[in-house]
Amino acid sequence: MTSGDTLAVFTAWDGMPPVSNYGTVDTRNVHRVADFDAATDETLLYEGVLPRNYAGGGVTLRMGWMASSATSGNCVWNASFERHQDETDDLDSDTFASAQAATGAAPATSGMVQYTDITFTNGAQMDSLAVGESYRLKITRNAASGSDTMTGDAELLRLELRET
């Protein structure tokens, strides 16, 4: 695997909702999206396996999203990995690594897609995820952040995980 190659693709509806404060499924002109609130931190969980051709270069998560109603302001996204190590991690409790964050500006026209990248270095930022291991990727809109100034929902459309 070389830098820039895609490791995984998720559509918004692939996300698993946590027990509370979850992003909600929605459609926009028949596009499947997940809505993340502007006033409450909401989360969805995406599940996968790190491909065996991952070469250890770290990963970049590209998030395609739209604003439901805003045409200005910024949206703060957090993402974190949870590794499921062989006979080590007890999935009865969550063990996510520290979240990495990125801020994206609302496009000037509601309905246009903004792509926001979050980078993870190989190792601790990826919860030391190894090839062939199961993982969860937690996506949260950090609505409580003072830097999240965008009114209304953020509509997550697609996620791409690629080697950095």
Added chain:
Amino acid sequence: MATLTVQQRGEVHAALMGEASNDREVISLTKVQLLAALVAADDWLDTNAAAFNSALPVAARVGLTARQKARLLMAVAQRRFREGER
């Protein structure tokens, strides 16, 4: 009737953003700007409550409770909002 508390203003703020999102109604303000507008509207209502009361005919001014006057104002504003949507 006092102005809304910080928490109540926050709840209205969240509800306004939620409604706009559901309707996909474009809002060109940031969260801070929208909250400032909400606070200004709440403060304006507080400041001008006496003027509203004075504008009512005497029978209503003395015959309606504060709650009923608030309901009256809300009904007119709501209907005007709906008419503006058509």
